[in-house]
Amino acid sequence: MNQPALQTRLFIGNEFVEALDGSTFDVFNPYDNSLLAKVSEAKQADVDRAVAAARKAFPAWAAMSPSDRGLLIGRLADAIEKDRDNLALIETLDTGHPIRDTRNLDVMRTTATFRYFAGMADKNEGVVIPVDAGFLNYVVRAPVGVVGQVVPWNFPLMFTSWKLGPALAAGNTVVMKQAELTPLSTLRVAELARDVGFPAGVINVVPGYGHIAGQYLAEHKDVDKLSFTGSTATGRRIVQASAGNLKRIQLELGGKGANIVFEDANLDAAVNGSAFAIFHNQGQACIAGSRLMLHEKIADQFLDKFLALARSIRLGNPLDPATEMGPLTSRMHQERVLSYCQVATEQGGEILLGGRVPAAPELQRGCFVEPTVVRARTPTDRVCQEEVFGPFVVVSTFKDDAEVLAMANNTIYGLGSGLWTNNLQRAHLLARHMEAGMVWINCYKRFHPGSPFGGLKDSGYGREMGHFAMHEYTEPKSVWVNVDAKIPVFYPR
Numbered sequence: 001m002n003q004p005a006l007q008t009r010l011f012i013g014n015e016f017v018e019a020l021d022g023s024t025f026d027v028f029n030p031y032d033n034s035l036l037a038k039v040s041e042a043k044q045a046d047v048d049r050a051v052a053a054a055r056k057a058f059p060a061w062a063a064m065s066p067s068d069r070g071l072l073i074g075r076l077a078d079a080i081e082k083d084r085d086n087l088a089l090i091e092t093l094d095t096g097h098p099i100r101d102t103r104n105l106d107v108m109r110t111t112a113t114f115r116y117f118a119g120m121a122d123k124n125e126g127v128v129i130p131v132d133a134g135f136l137n138y139v140v141r142a143p144v145g146v147v148g149q150v151v152p153w154n155f156p157l158m159f160t161s162w163k164l165g166p167a168l169a170a171g172n173t174v175v176m177k178q179a180e181l182t183p184l185s186t187l188r189v190a191e192l193a194r195d196v197g198f199p200a201g202v203i204n205v206v207p208g209y210g211h212i213a214g215q216y217l218a219e220h221k222d223v224d225k226l227s228f229t230g231s232t233a234t235g236r237r238i239v240q241a242s243a244g245n246l247k248r249i250q251l252e253l254g255g256k257g258a259n260i261v262f263e264d265a266n267l268d269a270a271v272n273g274s275a276f277a278i279f280h281n282q283g284q285a286c287i288a289g290s291r292l293m294l295h296e297k298i299a300d301q302f303l304d305k306f307l308a309l310a311r312s313i314r315l316g317n318p319l320d321p322a323t324e325m326g327p328l329t330s331r332m333h334q335e336r337v338l339s340y341c342q343v344a345t346e347q348g349g350e351i352l353l354g355g356r357v358p359a360a361p362e363l364q365r366g367c368f369v370e371p372t373v374v375r376a377r378t379p380t381d382r383v384c385q386e387e388v389f390g391p392f393v394v395v396s397t398f399k400d401d402a403e404v405l406a407m408a409n410n411t412i413y414g415l416g417s418g419l420w421t422n423n424l425q426r427a428h429l430l431a432r433h434m435e436a437g438m439v440w441i442n443c444y445k446r447f448h449p450g451s452p453f454g455g456l457k458d459s460g461y462g463r464e465m466g467h468f469a470m471h472e473y474t475e476p477k478s479v480w481v482n483v484d485a486k487i488p489v490f491y492p493r
Contacts, residue, residue: 003036003093004086004089004090004093006036006037006090006184006187006188007184007187007188007190007191008024008037008038008039008040008184008187009039009040009187010040010042010046010050010205010206010207011187011190011191011194011203011204011205011206012046012049012050012053012204012205012206013049013053013057013200013201013204014194014198014199014200014201015200016187016191017040018040019040019041019042019043019046020043020045020046020049021043021045023040023041023043024038024039024040024041025038025039025041025180025207025208025209026038026039027039027094027180027181027182027183027184028330029093029094029096030095030096030326030327030328030329030330030331030366030367031093031096031317031318031319031326031327031365031366032365032366033331033365033366033367036093036094036184037184039180039183039184039207040207041180041207041208041209041212041213042177042206042207042208042212042213043208043212043213043216044212044213044216046206046208046213047175047177047206047213047216047217047220048220050175050204050205050206051146051148051175051204051217051220051222051223052222053200053201053204054146054147054173054174054175054201054202054204055145055146055173055201055222056201057173057199057200057201057202058143058145058146058172058173058201060199061171061172061173061199061202062142062143062171062172064171065122066121066122066124066169066171067121067122069121069168069169069171070117070118070119070120070121070122070169071118072168072196072197072198073114073117073118073121073165073168073169074114074115074118074119075196075197076114076189076192076193076196076198077111077112077114077115077118078196079192079193079195079196080107080110080111080114080189080192081107081108081111083188083192084103084107084108084111085103086188087102087107087110087157087185087188087189088102088103088106088107089102089319090184090185090188091106091107091156091157091184091185092318092319092326093184093319094156094181094182094183094184094185095153095154095155095156095182095329096282096318096326096327096328096329096366096367097281097318097326098318098320098321098323098324098325098326099318099319099320099321099323100321100323100324101280101281102157106155106157106158107157109158109161110157110158110160110161110189111161112449113158113161113162113165113449113465114161114164114165115449116165116449116450117165117166117168117169117449117469118165118169120166120169120467120470121168121169121170124141124169124170124470124474125141126138126139126140126141126476127139129478131480132485133485134482134483134484134485134486135480135481135482135483135485136480136481136483137478137479137480137481138478138479138481139476139477139478139479140476140477140479141170141470141471141474141475141476141477142171142474142475142476142477143170143171143172143473143474143475144170144172144224144225144248144473144474144475145172145173145224145225146172146173146174146175146222146223146224146225147167147172147173147174147175147223147224147225147226147227147473148174148175148176148177148217148218148220148223148225148226148227149163149164149167149174149175149176149177149226149227149228150176150177150210150214150217150226150227150228150229150230150238151163151176151177151178151179151186151229152179152229152230153178153179153181153182153329153330154281154284154285154286154329154389155281155285156178156179156182156183156185156186157185157186157189159229160176160178160185160186160189161189162453162464162465162469163176163227163229163464164176164189164203165449165469166464166465166469166470166472166473167227167473168202168203169470169473170470170473170474171474172225172473173201173202173203173204174202174203174204175204175205175206175217175223176203176204176205176206177205177206177207177208177210177213177214177217178205178207179210180207180208180209180210181329181330182329183205183207186205186207187205187207190203190205210230210234214228214234214238215237215241218237218238218241218242218247219241219242219244220245221244221245223245223247224247224248225247225248225249225250225473226238226242226247226248226249226250227249227250227462227472228249228250228251228252229251229252229253229286230253231253231254231387232253232254232387232412232413232458232459232460235251235253235460238251239251249462250460250461250462250472251460251461251462252286252415252453252454252455252459252460252462252464253286253413253415253455253458253459253460254286254387254389254413254415254458254459255286255287255288255290255387255413255414255415255416255455255459256290256291256384256385256386256387256411256412256413256415257277257287257288257289257290257291257413257415257416257417257418257436258289258291258293258407258408258411258417258418258434258436259274259277259278259289259290259291259292259293259417259418259419259420259444260293260398260404260408260417260418260419260420260430261274261292261293261294261295261298261302261419261420262295262419262420262421262423262426263295263297263298264421264422264423265298265420265421265422265442266420266422266442267298267301267302267305268305269420269442270302270420271302271305271306271309272309273418273420273442273443273444274289274292274306274393274420274444275306275309275310275313276444276445277289277418277444277445278290278292278391278392278393279310279313279325279371279391280445282325282326282327282328282329282369282390282391283337283388283389283390283391283392283393284328284329284333284389284390285389285445286387286389286415286416286459287415287416287438287445288389288445289393289416289418289444289445290387290388290392290393290394291384291393291394291396291407291408291411292306292393292394292395292396293395293396293397293398293404293407293408294395294396294397294398295397295398295399295404296397296398296399299395299397303352303373303395306373307352307353307373310353310354310371310373311353311371313325313371315358315360315363315368315370316362316363317362325371325391326368327363327366327367327368328367328368328369328390329367330367331367333367333389333390334357334367334368334369336388336389336390337369337372337388337389337390337391337392338355338356338357338369340382340383340386340388340390340392341355341356341372341374341392343382343383344374344376344381344382344383344394347377347381347382347383348377348381349374349375349376349377349381349383349394350374350375351372351373351374352373352374352375352395353370353371353372353373354369354370354371354372354373354391354392355370355372355374356369356370357369357370358370369390369391369392370391371391372390372391372392372393373393373395374392374393374394374395375394375395375396376394376395376396379396379407379410380410381394384396384411385411385412387413401426401429401430405430405433405434408434408435409433409434409435411457412457412458413455413457413458413459414435414436414437414455414456414457414458414459415436415437415438415454415455415456415459415460416436416437416438416439416440416444416445416455417434417436417438417439417440418439418440418441418443418444418445419431419434419439419440419441419442420441420442421441421442427441427442435456435457436455436456437452437453437454437455437456437459437463438453438454438455447465448465449465449466450465450466450467451465451466452464452465452466452468452469453465454468
């Protein structure tokens with residue numbers, strides 16, 4: 001398969017430009033660690049250029065009729081759908097996602113998200129508040145202004161739509177920084193946006209390193225809001241850096257999802273759903289079901305089926321449509337995930353499956369890790385508490401609902417959790433008490449452009465998607481009108 005044409009420069013004011021100092025960084029194909037591209041590296045001066053372009057474009061974009069903004073976002077969705085095969089190829093080469101997933105999930109979800117927010121652009125409604133007689137008080141939602149957005153490396157194409165869609169629909173202009181590992185699909189989306197008619201400066205893309213470009217974007221006094229998806233540790237630094245102008249911050253951070261299987265669950269459905277929860281995208285998902293909690297009555301039966309399924313997952317070249325699991329996105333991350341196998345054994349855990357690089361010679365040069373299943377010694381082990389972010393699931397058992405609820409909530413994270421049971425009363429009660437922004441019952445890792453996505457505790461705050469995201473990118477403005485109120489004269493003369 002031929003390599004697609006790649007955009008590798010910064011996108012500022014509708015033009016692809018070199019970094020001012022000529023800096024570049026290398027982007028690698030994680031399948032074989034070959035050089036994929038040299039990409040311009042944004043630094044502070046480049047971020048200044050992008051922010052200035054966004055600020056210049058903001059008044060006209062905010063004043064554009066919402067329906068016209070929606071039409072442009074819809075045209076971008078159409079262009080992405082038309083470019084589906086090319087974008088899927090770029091995403092697979094850059095991230096290691098299997099081509100069957102980038103083509104059938106990532107690109108299609110990206111298209112669906114832009115279409116949803118194209119429709120939301122003219123539905124960002126205000127309200128009228130009943131106040132004192134003689135006054136009309138109405139509240140409109142105004143765009144925040146220039147928005148900084150930081151996109152992670154695990155689903156770069158999809159997260160580009162999650163962030164751009166609501167920000168643009170609400171009337172904001174954007175400066176987006178992608179991860180240095182995976183900048184290529186976002187740059188292609190920017191090119192498509194220019195081609196369908198987005199005005200100069202509405203979308204700006206500045207690939208670069210988080211501690212340079214990302215940090216500066218968070219500090220920048222002319223950026224009104226920052227939306228960040230990434231690690232909890234980096235999220236804390238983002239909050240500190242934003243204090244200069246008290247910009248609004250939206251954070252979607254780490255997770256350590258509890259995935260609970262009760263004794264009355266449909267085991268075949270739970271096995272398949274639990275495998276998807278942890279092994280899809282090589283486990284590189286903040287909402288991954290990385291803590292598998294099994295009722296002791298069905299634990300052995302479940303594990304027999306689950307291990308058999310995990311052994312059958314086809315690892316290989318992500319460009320092969322038969323491949324079910326590709327490489328992790330970088331060598332550094334591969335080493336990090338493998339290090340947790342040593343952590344598990346040092347704390348008395350048992351590796352039931354995997355925990356190593358696959359033996360096949362054709363996979364040795366890539367960033368592969370076999371599907372890994374670890375039995376924990378206690379629910380407080382490090383592998384039960386720390387986010388591994390790979391195809392690494394830790395198994396515990398429980399006796400009753402109270403015990404497993406305490407186990408599920410015993411973590412600093414609160415992003416996604418799931419449970420499998422045919423007892424709907426139990427399901428609803430547990431969902432009510434689970435400390436997570438999202439709970440899935442008899443499914444896992446489901447989302448939709450209209451449903452809020454986000455977490456509690458150290459998983460961050462704010463929400464992506466739906467009306468909730470539109471509120472994240474707007475400020476309520478209260479307007480009072482004296483219609484026929486009789487106002488007393490307070491200072492008679």
